[in-house]
Amino acid sequence: MAKYGQNADAIAALVREAEVHRDVYVDPEIFELEMEHLFPNSWIYVGHASQLGKPGDFITANIGRQPVLASRHADGSIHVFYNRCPHKGVKIASEPCGNTGKFFRCPYHAWSFKTDGSLLAIPLKKGYEGTGFGDTQANEGLSKVRNVVIYRDFIFARLSDDGVSFEDYFGESLSTIDNMVDRSPEGKLAVQATPIRYMHTCNWKMLVENQTDTCHPMVAHESSAGTAVKVWKREQGDSTETPMAVQLYGPFMSPYEFYEQSGIRIWPNGHGHTGVANSIHSNYSDIEGYVGQMVAAYGEQRAHEILGEVRHNTVYFPNIMVKGAVQILRNFIPIAVDKTLVESWVYRLVGAPDKLYERALMYNRFINAPTSIVGHDDLEMYERAQEGLKSNGNQWVNLRRLYESHEEQDVTAVINGTSERQMRNQFHAWSKFMTMNMDKRVEAAE
Amino acid sequence: MIDEKAITDFIYLEAELLDTMQWQAWLDLFHPEGRYWMPLEWQQRDPVLQPSLMYEDLLLLKVRVERLAGERTFSQKPKSRCHHLLQAPRIVACDPTAGVYKARTSYIYTETRGDLLERYSGWASHEFVEVGDALKIKLKRVDLVNFDAPFGNIQLFM
Numbered sequence: 223m224a225k226y227g228q229n230a231d232a233i234a235a236l237v238r239e240a241e242v243h244r245d246v247y248v249d250p251e252i253f254e255l256e257m258e259h260l261f262p263n264s265w266i267y268v269g270h271a272s273q274l275g276k277p278g279d280f281i282t283a284n285i286g287r288q289p290v291l292a293s294r295h296a297d298g299s300i301h302v303f304y305n306r307c308p309h310k311g312v313k314i315a316s317e318p319c320g321n322t323g324k325f326f327r328c329p330y331h332a333w334s335f336k337t338d339g340s341l342l343a344i345p346l347k348k349g350y351e352g353t354g355f356g357d358t359q360a361n362e363g364l365s366k367v368r369n370v371v372i373y374r375d376f377i378f379a380r381l382s383d384d385g386v387s388f389e390d391y392f393g394e395s396l397s398t399i400d401n402m403v404d405r406s407p408e409g410k411l412a413v414q415a416t417p418i419r420y421m422h423t424c425n426w427k428m429l430v431e432n433q434t435d436t437c438h439p440m441v442a443h444e445s446s447a448g449t450a451v452k453v454w455k456r457e458q459g460d461s462t463e464t465p466m467a468v469q470l471y472g473p474f475m476s477p478y479e480f481y482e483q484s485g486i487r488i489w490p491n492g493h494g495h496t497g498v499a500n501s502i503h504s505n506y507s508d509i510e511g512y513v514g515q516m517v518a519a520y521g522e523q524r525a526h527e528i529l530g531e532v533r534h535n536t537v538y539f540p541n542i543m544v545k546g547a548v549q550i551l552r553n554f555i556p557i558a559v560d561k562t563l564v565e566s567w568v569y570r571l572v573g574a575p576d577k578l579y580e581r582a583l584m585y586n587r588f589i590n591a592p593t594s595i596v597g598h599d600d601l602e603m604y605e606r607a608q609e610g611l612k613s614n615g616n617q618w619v620n621l622r623r624l625y626e627s628h629e630e631q632d633v634t635a636v637i638n639g640t641s642e643r644q645m646r647n648q649f650h651a652w653s654k655f656m657t658m659n660m661d662k663r664v665e666a667a668e
Numbered sequence: 669m670i671d672e673k674a675i676t677d678f679i680y681l682e683a684e685l686l687d688t689m690q691w692q693a694w695l696d697l698f699h700p701e702g703r704y705w706m707p708l709e710w711q712q713r714d715p716v717l718q719p720s721l722m723y724e725d726l727l728l729l730k731v732r733v734e735r736l737a738g739e740r741t742f743s744q745k746p747k748s749r750c751h752h753l754l755q756a757p758r759i760v761a762c763d764p765t766a767g768v769y770k771a772r773t774s775y776i777y778t779e780t781r782g783d784l785l786e787r788y789s790g791w792a793s794h795e796f797v798e799v800g801d802a803l804k805i806k807l808k809r810v811d812l813v814n815f816d817a818p819f820g821n822i823q824l825f826m
Contacts, residue, residue, distance in 0.1 A: 419817065419818035587722065
């Protein structure tokens with residue numbers, strides 16, 4: 223029986239000051255409501271403009287349950303549509319990306335559309351004369367997603383007609399994207415690599431929470447990062463140079479004190495990042511020639527400001543994480559209450575040495591691949607949580623680490639790096655965007 | 669003198685060592701500069717500037733093997749097991765004078781853990797070097813037919 227549909231109070235009651243009810247992870251009805259409310263009310267990452275290099279290029283994505291399609295039009299503009307033919311609803315594009323030429327053509331009845339979505343032609347057009355077709359929604363072509371913002375080539379969309387504006391939704395948190403883009407001497411990123419895809423049999427929020435959980439690496443990753451450090455110490459012999467691989471694995475084993483001092487910054491609407499003062503990305507070797515390029519492009523002071531920002535994981539609520547220092551974006555795509563597709567994208571810093579790109583690709587396969595031993599450590603924990611939460615012994619998940627009573631919501635603050643406050647911040651946003659349009663709809667029905 | 673049978677026997681032996689979890693003996697099959705590569709793109713050419721699922725040298729393979737037996741390796745409680753079903757290897761090159769030995773083998777690989785069983789299909793391409801009288805793996809390349817699919821954990825070796 224439906225417990226939560228149109229019941230904003232029941233949903234809000236799942237999130238307490240420093241606890242959440244297990245239903246947020248295991249209840250299929252809650253998952254469906256997330257698809258219907260949370261995702262459409264939020265700004266969701268669709269893709270990167272570099273994937274749409276020339277007119278006719280397109281990419282497909284999902285926002286919640288809804289398939290969308292983004293394309294580059296002849297005049298260079300980018301448009302986002304619902305990926306359905308206005309005739310019988312057939313998906314227009316079925317591949318993750320491609321080039322459609324001058325127009326999209328529905329494979330069922332050959333209705334065709336310009337790359338800005340407008341209706342180009344219908345076979346046997348005469349059959350519609352005098353039918354009033356001109357007044358239908360179908361005559362407008364592909365339905366547009368109206369709220370689209372392309373921020374420094376990152377394409378975001380919000381499906382709901384009303385809600386929080388892009389600027390108010392992300393605010394200062396966009397500084398992480400800024401920093402990642404600024405790391406290119408030309409101020410430009412490019413997607414060239416296929417994303418690494420990894421299927422997780424757990425709720426999508428477990429992954430998002432894990433991005434700012436700094437008390438698990440030295441425990442869960444002792445098996446992978448810990449073993450890497452141990453084997454290297456034993457095998458290094460006379461070698462004085464630490465291989466890139468060991469530099470990437472090693473910092474995961476940093477002690478609690480390291481993470482405590484690194485700090486977490488929280489922002490309104492559920493965004494936040496680890497690694498304020500320091501991070502696991504701080505001590506990688508310099509790449510030959512890179513700093514010189516940056517200084518030439520930005521000047522001494524600005525170049526060092528950009529490179530001195532070593533943020534670890536930035537969560538953009540609800541479902542992406544950006545890692546500026548190694549140019550990675552992870553997209554946690556919800557499939558079912560206990561199934562999440564993870565796509566991990568690497569951006570190339572345009573104009574920077576190949577070695578930086580090599581390091582980013584290496585990091586991605588070491589940490590984010592289905593063949594990653596670090597990934598194995600994490601997924602094992604999520605799967606065990608998904609199983610364990612079925613227990614009736616205690617129906618609440620505890621998020622009380624470094625909790626202070628009456629914490630302010632929707633504020634910017636820098637806190638101890640081992641705090642669970644960013645998770646509390648996310649659940650406050652979760653509750654807000656889940657129920658945002660719900661009360662209104664109840665009123666309308668009354 | 670290495671002949672075609674020696675190459676084929678090597679490939680069958682390698683699969684047997686993996687299936688029986690004789691990890692150290694398997695590592696011993698690699699040349700010190702050997703690599704294990706699983707591409708992520710169609711007909712991939714570059715393991716470094718194109719994305720891969722794995723591209724591991726002997727140090728990283730040792731880390732994996734050592735991890736499998738670790739006391740705190742929770743993703744191996746219970747342990748995974750694997751099975752290789754190989755088609756007869758096709759000898760691509762066997763030239764003792766030039767020291768070039770290559771083979772390509774079509775296979776079905778099964779990895780199981782607990783009650784779960786996952787099946788993968790692909791091709792293994794081996795490149796060998798001769799050290800003393802023995803072959804050593806210079807490169808083992810694993811191309812899955814569905815390299816771009818979203819897999820769950822792949823914990824052992826194909």
